[in-house]
Amino acid sequence: MTGTGEQPMAAVDFADIQGLVRFGHGNLAGAEFLLLAIRDPSAARQWLAAAPVTTAEWQDRPPARALQVALSAEGLEELGLEADILAQFEQPFLAGMAGEESRSRRLGDTGPNDPHRWLWGRPVPHVLVMLYAAPDGLADFREEILDDKFNQAFEVIRTLPTSTRLGREPFGFADGISQPKIDWEGTFPTELHSRLHYANMLAPGELVLGLGNEYGEVTPRPLIDPAVPGASELPRAADDTGRGDLGLNGTYLVLRQLEQDVRGFWQYLDGAAAGVPERRDALATAMVGRGVDGRPLIAEEQDIPGGRRGNSFTYDGDIDGHSCPIGAHIRRANPRTGDHPPGVSGFWSWLLSTLGFRRRADKLPGRHDLVASTRFHRLVRRGREFGPALTPEEALQPAGGPEADKERGIYFICLCANIVRQFEFVQNAWIASPNFDGLTGEADPLLGNREPTGAGEATDGFSIQGTVGVPERLGGLPAFVTVRGGAYFFMPGIRALRFIASRQN
Numbered sequence: 001m002t003g004t005g006e007q008p009m010a011a012v013d014f015a016d017i018q019g020l021v022r023f024g025h026g027n028l029a030g031a032e033f034l035l036l037a038i039r040d041p042s043a044a045r046q047w048l049a050a051a052p053v054t055t056a057e058w059q060d061r062p063p064a065r066a067l068q069v070a071l072s073a074e075g076l077e078e079l080g081l082e083a084d085i086l087a088q089f090e091q092p093f094l095a096g097m098a099g100e101e102s103r104s105r106r107l108g109d110t111g112p113n114d115p116h117r118w119l120w121g122r123p124v125p126h127v128l129v130m131l132y133a134a135p136d137g138l139a140d141f142r143e144e145i146l147d148d149k150f151n152q153a154f155e156v157i158r159t160l161p162t163s164t165r166l167g168r169e170p171f172g173f174a175d176g177i178s179q180p181k182i183d184w185e186g187t188f189p190t191e192l193h194s195r196l197h198y199a200n201m202l203a204p205g206e207l208v209l210g211l212g213n214e215y216g217e218v219t220p221r222p223l224i225d226p227a228v229p230g231a232s233e234l235p236r237a238a239d240d241t242g243r244g245d246l247g248l249n250g251t252y253l254v255l256r257q258l259e260q261d262v263r264g265f266w267q268y269l270d271g272a273a274a275g276v277p278e279r280r281d282a283l284a285t286a287m288v289g290r291g292v293d294g295r296p297l298i299a300e301e302q303d304i305p306g307g308r309r310g311n312s313f314t315y316d317g318d319i320d321g322h323s324c325p326i327g328a329h330i331r332r333a334n335p336r337t338g339d340h341p342p343g344v345s346g347f348w349s350w351l352l353s354t355l356g357f358r359r360r361a362d363k364l365p366g367r368h369d370l371v372a373s374t375r376f377h378r379l380v381r382r383g384r385e386f387g388p389a390l391t392p393e394e395a396l397q398p399a400g401g402p403e404a405d406k407e408r409g410i411y412f413i414c415l416c417a418n419i420v421r422q423f424e425f426v427q428n429a430w431i432a433s434p435n436f437d438g439l440t441g442e443a444d445p446l447l448g449n450r451e452p453t454g455a456g457e458a459t460d461g462f463s464i465q466g467t468v469g470v471p472e473r474l475g476g477l478p479a480f481v482t483v484r485g486g487a488y489f490f491m492p493g494i495r496a497l498r499f500i501a502s503r504q505n
């Protein structure tokens, strides 16, 4: 592969990349995630050395079962990874999702989301094992994987079973529609400030460590001195050929258990809509930015590189949020901006904006924050749902049904090469922050914890700019989503996994 950036890039070796990085295993509706503590490090290393981990290389059809493995910083330490190697991983991974109060605050993990209340995540699980199979084949697969050797090596501290309902999240909306298209061939330009317009293409190094990223560089990751035992088994680093690349073909995996109050969501909306069904559905659609069937509020499709039907649009023609509210979940999570603010046209305006002399606020009084170029903040989502389904109609029944009070939600999973710049930025600056693109007093309508900020600013509003007159504003939104657990993991490439399994302590 030839890179378009400054740094040389390694060829993409799918046989060394775990399958989940490339595919969501959408053909395998059964899935179960196991959170493990290491019982016996030596037995754990033996198991990891031989584990039949599924790779991203397929022959002609997708695998009928898949096993993926990821490790936390605590897990790597327990396995005996040398301290100076471990220290080269990214700081949030080392500190852990729940490891610092300031991080919890930034992620919105306060109040009911406080890690002290989580079901798991403190202490951090050592290993995450992910099993995928056809629903009727999952039990057999589990039995096969959890053999005597496995049980000697690990204790299962929590099993996260998923529901088999793919393509709909628990509130009832179509999910899994928008994903970045990974430019595995490296043909799309990554020069800074060159992408005037949003594109759905993403450099592979935004997902896979050791490959070229959107800055035309290779994201820092642990590189190993050739004198370290086992280093010769690792691939060479493309930007430092003397050293072995422990990060290459690996990715960070963010896992958060997000419980959804489906009854609370639909009943709040019903109240706000004074019981008028069309109005209720319109409010729900405004909160997501797409209808329950997945249709986006921006109807006009554009020719977007890497785009596909139902996902080829930007908000450039809707700066004031008349079609899609500025604070809608999908608009916050991916504002679809290019390298300069939308609404700027003409060479001189472009040049001034690009050089940083002109602000979007020039055009939009009161909107003093630029929404950062989205290509540096994309996430590849691989989440699955848990709990029994509850339709909006059932959720609206006052008594609820027998399933009404069961726990349900999403195991939110995203993969990225840089936790701070990608997951934490999106979660903090776009989802949890009450200061997003000129809005105040509100956070993400689906995900906000509704707690006032440290400075006392409210976050429980939601404004719908609409087409005519004064924007409509909902207030006093309850929290619809509660964080119940979470952790950061590293999902290594296959050779890196075998290197880790060859450590000693």
Ligand code: HEM
Binding pocket: 169, 170, 171, 173, 174, 175, 176, 177, 178, 179, 258, 259, 260, 288, 290, 329, 330, 331, 333, 334, 379, 409, 410, 412, 423, 426, 427, 431, 446, 447, 481
């Ligand atoms: C219970 C929690 C959540 C629910 C119910 C939810 C729901 C949805 C829905 C219905 C969509 C539109 C369908 C699609 O494009 O796939 C979507 C898109 C998206 N969500 Fe979420 N989401 C949740 C949590 C999160 C979190 C925690 C993040 C990131 C930190 C996130 C980031 C995104 C992104 C990046 C998109 C695609 C936006 C786009 O490219 O247009 N979501 N979500």
